Amino acid sequence: MAKELIVLVHGMGDTTNDWSAEWQELLRDRYQSYDVSRLMRFDDLFEFVEINYNNLFDDRRDAWKNAAAKVIDAMQDSGLSAKAARTLADLASKPADDTFFNTHWLDVMLYRFIPPVAEQVRTRVEVQMLEALRKRPANEVTRWSILAHSLGTSVTHDVLHQMFSPNRPAARGILPPGVLRPRVLMMTANVSRLLESRTLVSDVYQSAVHPSESTASGACDYFLNVRNEWDPIPKPKMFRPTDDWPDPLSRAQDRYRNILINSIENVNVHDVAHYYRNPRTHIPLFRLLTVPALLPDAEASRAIAAFDAATPLARVAAERKKLQKLSLADDERDWSKILQMLVAYFNL
């Protein structure tokens, strides 16, 4: 069969083209440390597709800055003080400053609270995914899987819901799950429930994005939900379905897997590399992408033990205390507390 596509979807941040190079290198490197790579060479089997949408947030900030600049220039040229206009123009240009809030948190705010921006992002991501599939040889079967991180989990959830929902209008082109759905959906630091919106689907557990043993429904064959216990960001309004979600048969086939890790290599536990360096994260993925029996339990245990032995426990004890202080309740919904936590976390 043709190479399997591994689609990478970024989270918030100042990402530009080639943002995923480090993530790709990490996955390739970790895969090659296992015996399965001798039978199934990574580059023979897999090809990465990098999804970009951060530029759409940057475009909004640039547009405000440019429009405000025209007004300010006109005021300077004319000698008018026009206080009200000046105030509005200054307000409009503030988001364009390259502060951490603007380049990171504003992305989340724009996606969550400005539906036209969100819809543009979803459309752009859908185009990139479908275009990547279109480029594959038509006479081969193209398997694809999606790895999403942080804000990318919300974007990916929403895109897949729109792609595979039974309510998808015919004018958008029907996408039967049994023809096109991805094999593995791996959601790392999953904030899809935190950022769920009534404008799309009010409850992510009821959306089309669930694994299914049936090819007639569902947005993936397997759904891996990965969270680091010490990562405060996916904790509020945590994605934590009931034991029979989405249905007992799919669950019996282990199509939904919750992977909870708790290692701390450094304080940046939310970082995607921090997640994927951990064998508990990447081994289940590699098994699903290849043949599970080729990465046996004994080899997996050795890899995990080696990783655990290399974690600087003593060094991070102090950092663990800081993170404990930030941890909110599992069902915390108070946005002021959530925002305070986020600001405090990034000031660590």
Add this chain to the structure above:
Amino acid sequence: MLRSLRTLVYCFLVLLPTGRAAAQAPDCTSVASGVAALEPLVQLSTLYRVGCLGGSRDTDPLTVAATRSLPEQFPDGASKRELRLALLSVLNPVLEATRRERSLHAADPTAQELVEALDSVVHRVQRAAIAELSGDELRELDALRWSWDPSINAFGGIDIPIASAISASCATPSQPACERVVRSASFVLRATHLVERGLAFHGRPFLLDALNASSRRDARWTAYFESTVTQFPWELMLNGKLFGRTLQRQQGFAEPPTSQWIIAHPVAGLEYEPRATADARLNPAVGIEVLGINRWRWSDENAPVRAWGASGVATYVDQGGTDAVKLGVLLRVAHQYSVTVTLRDGRPGWMLSAKLGEWVSGRRDAIETAMRLGSTRNAELASR
């Protein structure tokens, strides 16, 4: 020695073409020898996964015959008939090979059961293809149902009990019964993967139609943000709220808007003083569109055309060193061309958008130049 013999036997059984003997790609052989010590099902799953059973690495005559009519590039505008014929071109050799395989295993009920099950489902797909049923109408046409999943040792949606057959027959892998079932299973995996390839080709229009539609929407969203009036953050919040309601009403599926509200929108323009000299006719000016609307339609080329808008405006003018405010009405076309008419002390004032100002200035200069040239020409003619 026993292990080497087993490897040799295994390679022979699994990789032996169903038709005349043909050399397999070396890498499939090395993969097979690499997994020879593992359980038969793991061996088969590995070969399947790397494309040695019906996949791109497989040079088996059945694979070659079945994929001969499947082009790598999907033909533009392929008709349903062409898609159906392409699918049948895969199914027919598979069914032919299945008939041969059935006669080979007539004496082995377990192996025969696998091949019979395969024959039954492939025939269902063939009947569906001939009857021109679509993927919506018959789930057998879903390619993923034919995909072998090593995680559960089963297919996505067809019931061919490979795992149980191998389990039942391969208590000892070198037994003849095990070897026959493994051979049947490898044939089934090859055949099902070929059917999956045919179905993936047949289902390609779904992907292309969706991509066309999403590309169109993407172009419109780009135009919404870049070709209409730039929305400041508070305007985006309000227009966003309204769009959000539309989205919610339409269950999360809505097209890009065809209008935008304009609120407290600071504008830079050019105050137009027709009685001033040419170099003082257009002067920078500032205003605020207090409340207005801009509307358009989407063209077939996904551009926001036939745009028009109107707003209530407050403009600022320098009056003896202080700002004076003039109220007026702004009329806009094509998003960027607007004229504001204000009234203060009974006197009308004009503010043009930068684009319109450029256009007016350019046209007036051109007219005056033409008039000067005309006057000069007339004078020359008169003097002859």
